[in-house]
Amino acid sequence: MKLDHLGIAVKSLEISVPLFEKIFGIKAGEMEYVAEQKVNVRKIKLENFDIELLEATAPESPIGKFVEKKGEGIHHCSFEVPDVASKLDELKSNGIQLIDQKPRVGAEGMLIAFLHPKSTNGILMELAQHSK
Numbered sequence: 001m002k003l004d005h006l007g008i009a010v011k012s013l014e015i016s017v018p019l020f021e022k023i024f025g026i027k028a029g030e031m032e033y034v035a036e037q038k039v040n041v042r043k044i045k046l047e048n049f050d051i052e053l054l055e056a057t058a059p060e061s062p063i064g065k066f067v068e069k070k071g072e073g074i075h076h077c078s079f080e081v082p083d084v085a086s087k088l089d090e091l092k093s094n095g096i097q098l099i100d101q102k103p104r105v106g107a108e109g110m111l112i113a114f115l116h117p118k119s120t121n122g123i124l125m126e127l128a129q130h131s132k
Helices: 013-024 062-070 084-093
Strands: 002-010 032-034 039-045 050-056 073-080 111-115 125-129
Touching (some): 013 050, 062 073, 084 125
Parallel strands (some): 073 125
Antiparallel strands (some): 002 073, 039 050, 111 125
8 A cells, every 4th residue: 555645625726726836846737526525626746645635616515514624734645555445345344434335436537435534543544546
């Protein structure tokens, strides 16, 4: 497993993207809308992992609720795995509480699934499988 990206919840991509571009000296990718999660996404691709900036498109979306409750900041850590479905089965059999019982489609067409923070010391962890 390796770190794939850090998901950072922001109030506004328009304000946050230029800041992160200045920090890392690199342009963010194009905006992608992920309808299922009601979120706009822009990624900054670094050498060893990406920064995924997430802007809610509706207050009731997971990112909208997160920003309302906790403010802007790190939302989740995503780890790349070769097969999300089999990793979910393995973790479930080892007593890890899952949010997603099966993979779903996320940004860039990746298969993703989230682990419950109650089982991961308060950290929202995502498993990500890149499309082939």
